[in-house]
Amino acid sequence: MRILITGGTGFIGKQLAQKLLDLNTLTLEGEAPRSIERIVLFDAFAGEDVPSDPRIELVTGDVADPEVIARVTDGVDLVWHLAAVVSSAAEADFDLGMQVNLHGLMLLLETLRKQGTAPRLVYASGFAVFGGKLPDVVDDDTVLTPQSSYGMQKAVGELLVADYARKGFVDGRVLRLPTVAVRPGKPNKAASTFFSSIIREPLVGLPAVCPVRPDTRVYLTSPRRIVESMLLGMTLSPQTLGGERIIPLPGVTTTVADMVAALQRVAGEQATQLIRWEPDATIQRIVESWPSKVQAPSARALGFNADPDFDAIVRAHIEDTAN
Amino acid sequence: MRILITGGTGFIGKQLAQKLLDLNTLTLEGEAPRSIERIVLFDAFAGEDVPSDPRIELVTGDVADPEVIARVTDGVDLVWHLAAVVSSAAEADFDLGMQVNLHGLMLLLETLRKQGTAPRLVYASGFAVFGGKLPDVVDDDTVLTPQSSYGMQKAVGELLVADYARKGFVDGRVLRLPTVAVRPGKPNKAASTFFSSIIREPLVGLPAVCPVRPDTRVYLTSPRRIVESMLLGMTLSPQTLGGERIIPLPGVTTTVADMVAALQRVAGEQATQLIRWEPDATIQRIVESWPSKVQAPSARALGFNADPDFDAIVRAHIEDTAN
Structure with missing residues (x-):
């Protein structure tokens, strides 16, 4: 199995990669286990403490660069798209947020579509898609009202991935993540850091x-639960998911x-x-x-846990x- | 006042232009009346029965062409962005729908932003942003679940315009239009034609x-009501609208x-x-x-009528x- 993790040198990317290396094989629901041949960790930064393993390939570059995206997606079976400019940074630098969070995703989706193999894609969204006047409890049917450019970009990303999935261009799944704490490492430019x-x-x-x-x-979730959810979101079969491709996670x-x-x-x-x-x-x-x-009944029914x-x-x- | 209407040779664009010509001046809420100096009707097609008037300039071109968009937006005060590939056409030709409905809008927003004058923009969305399992009555707080690429592109457009407005890049207003009937002219490629x-x-x-x-x-509205709503959506002051820039219209x-x-x-x-x-x-x-x-309480409170x-x-x- 050939795997791409964008934002791969971020802490979720690295923990997910280490988990995949430890598993050695991955079993997609309804299929036989398959060995993990290659994991491309793609990021703007080389990062630190990247898992050292012959199956890991580290590639640095711009997520909005067609040439590098064509290369890292070549022949790929599974993609976790975690690359993002975080909330405060996307608010402070509108162009950078649009470039990475929106144009980067659109390029990735188009590149995967042109391969014609409909690879699986897990897209990391977040509850920043909400904002402003909210009901006391947000659930799977609450209207998205982002009050930040990051939230807007994630809300747009959810809609794009869902439509590419509906059209059969990618086997897309959106996970809407609670704030993740306690993150290891250093503070970043997320407002939530x-x-x-x-x-x-x-x-x-x-x-x-x-x-x-x-x-x-x-509304929080731990790194452990996020890595678990990333795996479950990828392994669930298209039949199990049906048309519901946007999954707000429990926390x-x-x-x-x-x-x-x-x-x-x-x-x-x-x-x-x-x-x-x-x-x-x-x-x-x-x-x-x-x-x-937040109530997340769809996710809980699919087996996601808080x-x-x-x-x-x-x-x-x-x-x-x-x- | 310098005005741009994209999709300007479509029937709404032409009726809106004729109405503006008849008015001769436009009064924005809280401001003095201003004369209408120029109306650029921009479209992919020259169309038929375009109003004949020295204040009208007809420009044909590609809404995703940066050069032509820079030209038609130069010094503009008001923009009605009506250009769109309609529902069935956007579903049949995904690339065309993305190019016009999404990349065209993004180019327009960026071009207006770079002018630095925050011109007013009315963006025509539609109730195709909804789909699938819906509540018995859709209202201003119903989650968007498009089941067509056209609907996805309109939902994304709503989010983009709202965020550009929030950031002060354009004074954007989204009107979510019911199906318009009885349209004059010939059938088009809208599923609703x-x-x-x-x-x-x-x-x-x-x-x-x-x-x-x-x-x-x-859920229907007439061409007359749409032209009225287009004018009201443009003339309402930013103070009256506040942060609520997405307005589902009554029908x-x-x-x-x-x-x-x-x-x-x-x-x-x-x-x-x-x-x-x-x-x-x-x-x-x-x-x-x-x-x-559909219930449209926000729009009715603002004076929009069915x-x-x-x-x-x-x-x-x-x-x-x-x-």
Whole structure:
């Protein structure tokens, strides 16, 4: 099996690649297991700690460059399209966000379509497709009202992938991701990056800044669950999915205060004292524009799971980073 | 005032241009009346019966050609973007639909953005953004689930225009149009074209084909109301609109049987006998995927109106074509 992961040197890409290498074979629902021959990790950056394995090929380049996209998609069976300019960066640099998040996806879809083999594609969207006045609980039938260019680009991406799937050009699946925490590594330019920092940094004795109020609510999922969901989203058969190709994922609703309380339960009060509270109105506005209470009945029916609670997410992060 | 109407030789474009010429001035809400200096009608086709007036400039070209779009948008104050490949054509020729309906819009938005003057833009969307399993009544908060590439392209266009407006790049307004009937002129490649043909042709003694069952429901508006709505959508102030830039328009819900009954009341039974019933499963499927019962509270609050009933639409068509 020949696999492409765009955004492949990001933390989800790397964890997904390592999981695939460990599995060695992948079983698509209703099919025989197939060995994993090659995984192309494609990204704008070479990144760090990329899994070292003869089956891994690292390719750096521009996701909107037709030549490089033709090369990395050549003969590919499965594509995870994770490459994206994150929320705050796409808001600050409109052209960059459009280039990567929209034109990059359109180029990838057209390139895969022209191969004529309808490869499988998992597209990572997010709950930033919502914003503004929202119902108390967002569900699979809530209208998309993005209030950021990133959210608009992801909403457009969902529609494009669904239509390419409907037309049979790609076997596309959209996973709408909750905010992912606790992310390993360093902060990035996502408005949501502090949701990881305020746990990750104090756990290793480092200070972290929280730019929002303690009562700020958030809809979260852990890296472990995301990797599981990425695999399930790819392996489910077209028959199981039918025409429903946009899958909002289950997650955990919590507050920043509850996250800090979980940190305290695990690491003591000295850890929570490493958090500096420095309100940032822009980040508060962006984060509050996302839904925090979500029901995801379609995903749950398909077998996608949420973490039990935020304490479990913190414990899993500690286990994963101890390795 | 310098005005651009794309799709300007289509029937809505021509009627809108004639209305603007008749008005001679346009008053934007909260502003003084301004004279209409120039109207560029831009289209892929020269068309017929284009209003003859020194203020009209007819330009033909490709909506996805940067050079021609730069020329027709130069110094423009108001843009009505009506150019589109219609539903059945966009479904049959995916590349053409993407080129005109998506890349054409993206080029227009970028070109207007680069002018730096945030001109006003009215974008014509349609209820084909809906499809599949729908609630009994569609309203302003119903999730978009297009089941055609045309519908996907319009849904994407709505999101793009709304975000360009949010960012202040254009003063964009999206009007989501019901099916327009009775259209003057000839049938086109819209799946909905027969909704006009079955009235228009029998009224002048010509045969027409109806490809759907008599109980097929449809959500309609008249050309008169559309031209009114196009003007209102442009003249409303940014303050009145606020952040709500996607406006689903009110219309009339009727059935094909009721349309034929209205024809009979106006033109007698000999007119209805000119309709040949030739079921077409593809058209039936497409038309049935659109919503037929719609509530449009936001638009009504802003002053947009529907026709009173289908009989009134037929009478207006007869008046308009008698001129």
